[in-house]
Amino acid sequence: MSRPPIKGLLIDVDGVLHIDGQPIPGAVRALAALRARGIPFVLLTNTTIRTRRQLGHLLRELGFPVADDEIVTAGAATATYLRKHYPDEPCFLLVEGDVREEFAGIPLVEDDSATVVVFGGAGPAYTYDRLNQAFRLLLRGAHFVAMHRNLVWERRDGLALDAGAFLLGLEAAVGRSPHVVGKPSPDFFRAGLARLGLPPEQVAMIGDSLNADVLPAQALGMTGILVRTGRFRPQDLERGQPDVSLASIADLPGWLETVGKH
Known part of the structure; x- marks a missing residue:
């Protein structure tokens, strides 16, 4: 057929x-x-290291004929998900790059008041201290959200670990899995x-x-x-x-x- x-x-x-x-x-x-x-x-x-506006700008600089409204990112979708399901709840955001623009109006905190833990793309921001803080928040019952669960991503110098590799360990440690948006x-x-x-x-x-x-x-x-x-x-x-x-x-x-x- x-x-x-x-x-x-x-x-x-x-x-x-x-x-x-x-x-x-x-x-x-x-x-x-x-x-x-x-x-x-x-x-x-x-992509979670850039906002839609930032990604659109980069792609146009590279020569791609794209408009910002033709881009759907896991970061933006996650912000929409949080506004719908956890309105006004404080979020601990672990992500490489500055995507706070997408999370406008969502309270982002760095302390134990967080009731939602959100994982984005991995990079140097994934320090032991921040991963351990996320782990302890999850143990206390914080909601578990991931923008995606890619194991690797491609850089110019070769494959690199992405958020999914860390999520596997956290899932085993806390005994539950995240809601994946992307x-x-x-x-x-x-x-x-x-x-x-x-x-x-x-x-x-x-x-x-x-x-x-x-x-x-x-x-x-x-x-x-x-x-x-x-x-x-x-x-x-x-x-x-x-x-x-x-x-x-x-x-x-x-x-x-x-x-x-x-």
């Missing part, structure tokens, strides 16, 4: 469009080609679909992670396109299969044109 034509795209950012501020070869041209053909897209990213949460993908205004069967998700991008999208009825850049490693394919595998996003416009002819 043939699938409906692809009318919109959800596109991961890190490892798909750029790596640590360095564009993937051909990625800028690929997004420009999508724009020229009138194919709508939303950038659906677990990918692979189905609600995060649905937020991207809502922004596109399209049903899942008419949308393709493009990402460099089988577990975080492709498989969750396929579970919701989307076409899963894996690009072999960023975090991708050949052994990833032992855990599942994408609908489409491309060398990089540079090949996406050509693939879309081929599909459109059939």
Whole structure:
């Protein structure tokens, strides 16, 4: 049974469009080609070290034709989740980078008054003292929230540990798991679909992670396109299969044109 034509795209950012501020070869041209053909897209990213405004500015500096309202970040989605479920509760925020702009109106504290512990992307901010403070707050019963649970992320100098690696230890230590807002949460993908205004069967998700991008999208009825850049490693394919595998996003416009002819 043939699938409906692809009318919109959800596109991961890190490892798909750029790596640590360095564009993937051909990625800028690929997004420009999508724009020229009138194919709508939303950038659906677990990025937490930048706000949507900061990320939009960076991408435009790199040459990508994107607007801030075409970006859905795990950080912004987490702030929305906190406002809805824990309004006015003090939060202990552990994240690399300054994303306080996204958390406007949410009380952020550094002491034992926190009733919510929120984990974002990992980096030097993940010191022993701060991790231990988060651990003790969770032991006291603080709500446990994670922007995402990526185990690794790709930097120019290679793979680096991300929040998920630390969350595994904390889960074992406190005996419970966090509510995850970003990918692979189905609600995060649905937020991207809502922004596109399209049903899942008419949308393709493009990402460099089988577990975080492709498989969750396929579970919701989307076409899963894996690009072999960023975090991708050949052994990833032992855990599942994408609908489409491309060398990089540079090949996406050509693939879309081929599909459109059939």
